[in-house]
Amino acid sequence: MGCTPAFLENGLHCHGASFHNGKTVLGHHRFDNVASPYNFGLMIPQVDTERLLIEHLQSFGVTVERQVELTLFGEAPDHVEARLKHADGHEEAVQTSWLIGCDGAHSTLRNGLGFSFEGVTDPSDWLLADIRLEGDHQTPSDQIAAFLHPDGPFALFPMAKGRTRIIAGFSKSSGGKSKPNPTLQDVQDLTDKRVGRGWLVTDPVWLANFYINERKVSEYSKGRIFLAGDAAHIHSPAGGQGMNTGMQDSINLAWKLALVVREEASPRLLDTYTPERSEVGAKVLHNATLMTELGTLKSPIAQATRDAVMRFMFGFHSVQEREATSFTEIELDYSQGLLTVGARAGGRFSPRYYDGPPPGIGNKPRFVLFTSDYEQGAAFASRFPGLLDPTPRISPDRKRLLLVRPDGYVGLSATDNDWAAAEEYLRQLVITG
Ligand SMILES: Cc1cc2nc3c(=O)[nH]c(=O)nc-3n(C[C@H](O)[C@H](O)[C@H](O)COP(=O)(O)OP(=O)(O)OC[C@H]3O[C@@H](n4cnc5c(N)ncnc54)[C@H](O)[C@@H]3O)c2cc1C
Structure with missing residues (x-):
């Protein structure tokens, strides 16, 4: 879309990930050999992602209106009617040819369409802390480090400007009772316990608890109304693919809608949106759930087996490469899709x-x-x-x-x-x- 340079400038290039149990390294992989001009993970806070995208939209003369809520909608044969409520309480009626619900996990659109959001709420508790990490730690500053501890996983994500994001899971759950947000001392204690002493956690900008839902709709559209992003699928942040998958929903829909609006293609082209993206959504959800389950195994025997298997498997270069590639989503394809014809079609054109x-x-x-x-x-x-x-x-x-x-x-x-x-x-x- 032409905004890549701004993203590259604002993010930190992450070159790999390593997996540990205490001081033991279970394995690692690097992104260097991923078949992409962007063979690294770009670590960029979501607030910056949103700012850069909004600035880019502004360059096309499009303004994002905040504090404007969609409260009602209804579909006519050739358009959609929507009712919007502004922050000062005044209401606005809008008529639009198409309506796309990118309205997140609690989507008004999804609920209004009566689509069920099938799935489960994960029983474990999670913590997020954006902090500065100081001290005598051994993990490289350009790599993700995940520590598999008997109490749950603990991962360190390097961010730009010397910051670090901690995400930690707890095998023992509070049973869905809402907990007060963690303090800096809680995060320090957790770091000492899960990783070992020698790290100092300072300068918090965000400390929060969160819960994981694993849910997905089966239909991504009805008539002139579409769902994209978390409105259609939510899952564990393991693998860091939620927002990326939502963006790819939008890319998949955008070109189809553009061809239909320009009357270059039949509106039937839009019927391919659900099957293509639902299959990808199901795969991403499956992988994220699997990673979460592996990270939160409760039985000591299962944990020891997991660690031993990881140490063995990560000894193979091919396994390291596979792991790195699966993080990037570049292998996702539409080979079973209605728009795919011929052997070897459906994959990304290299x-x-x-x-x-x-x-x-x-x-x-x-x-x-x-x-x-x-x-x-x-x-x-x-x-x-x-x-x-x-x-x-x-x-x-x-x-x-x-x-x-x-x-x-x-x-x-x-x-x-x-x-x-x-x-x-x-x-x-x-x-x-
Ligand atoms: C701890 C954590 C870490 C994560 N890390 C990663 C990561 O590393 N990589 C990654 O790809 N993803 C990650 N994700 C997932 C990512 O944050 C989400 O997938 C992404 O924010 C979804 O974007 P969205 O636009 O679909 O929904 P949201 O970001 O939820 O945006 C929805 C918007 O719609 C608005 N809205 C809601 N209802 C209405 C209404 N009725 N009318 C008008 N507006 C409305 C909301 O105010 C909001 O602005 C993470 C998530 C969590 C919780």
């Missing part, structure tokens, strides 16, 4: 073959054709001006013809010069009814 963002993204998102025959490709593209970028690219694999989606995933993979397959693929996007 960024080795282009610089910067996916080639079809931008103010007017379009598919991009990859072929070995530039001239014929250009003639073909000219027949689908709104759907297909006019400039074909030379296919990295000269034996394949590819149609790469605006979000950078391979939609069609066919034998080179199989123009009939390409035509059929694009025609399906336009056919209504």
Whole structure:
């Protein structure tokens, strides 16, 4: 979207993660070999993420209005009616073509649609502390360090400007009773207990308890109304994927909606949003739940077995690489999706073959054709001006013809010069009814 440099400037580059039990290192992995120009974790507080995105929106003349609450909505065949309540109490009626509920875990939209938020509330308690960490600690300042303690997991996330985020879980739960927020002394005591002495916790900016829900809707849309982000799925922060997954919901929806609004594609294209994102949401939720369960095992035998298996498995380079890659979500694909045609389609088109963002993204998102025959490709593209970028690219694999989606995933993979397959693929996007 053009805001990457501001994010890179404001975040801290994290190059790996290590797993410990006390002074014993169970394993580690690094992000250096992840197949991405951004082969690191970018540690950036969510408040900065929101500020940078809002500034970027402002550069397009879009203002985010705060203190404005959606209270009611209803769908008509060709639009949605919404009622908004402002901070001074006055109400506003809005008519809009589409409504997207990015209104978080307690989503008014999800509840109003009557969608059930299936799942469970995790029985364990959690703590978050944004602090400064001083003293004689051994973990590198550019890596995440997770300590698996019999009482629960304890993780240190390096942040910019010398700050650290602590997230800790407690196997013993308070049974859902709300607890007062932790004090700095509580965090110091916890650090001494879980990691060992020699660390000084100072300068708190945020100390809080929180609980984890693992829930998801089965439908992400109804008619002209869509859900994205935590309104559709919530889970443990293990793996740090909640916000990233929500952003990818929005990217998936945005290009489809843009093509439909421009009348380049049939509204049926929007029916692919739920199956594609629901499958990804289910996988992310499954992985986050698994990581949380492993971190909060209660039985000493199970804990010892987990630690032994981790030590053994992390001895393999391939396991380290797999772990690093799974954190990044770059392996998620749409191979089973309705928009995926041909063997080897559905996966991310490797960024080795282009610089910067996916080639079809931008103010007017379009598919991009990859072929070995530039001239014929250009003639073909000219027949689908709104759907297909006019400039074909030379296919990295000269034996394949590819149609790469605006979000950078391979939609069609066919034998080179199989123009009939390409035509059929694009025609399906336009056919209504
Ligand atoms: C401790 C912790 C650590 C985390 N760490 C990570 C991490 O490292 N990486 C990661 O990717 N994710 C992380 N997450 C998850 C991430 O914070 C969420 O996934 C993300 O904030 C969801 O964004 P959202 O926009 O969908 O919802 P929210 O951030 O909840 O935003 C919803 C917005 O909608 C507004 N709203 C609600 N109802 C209405 C209404 N009726 N009308 C108008 N506005 C309304 C709210 O005021 C709010 O501004 C973490 C979460 C926790 C709890």
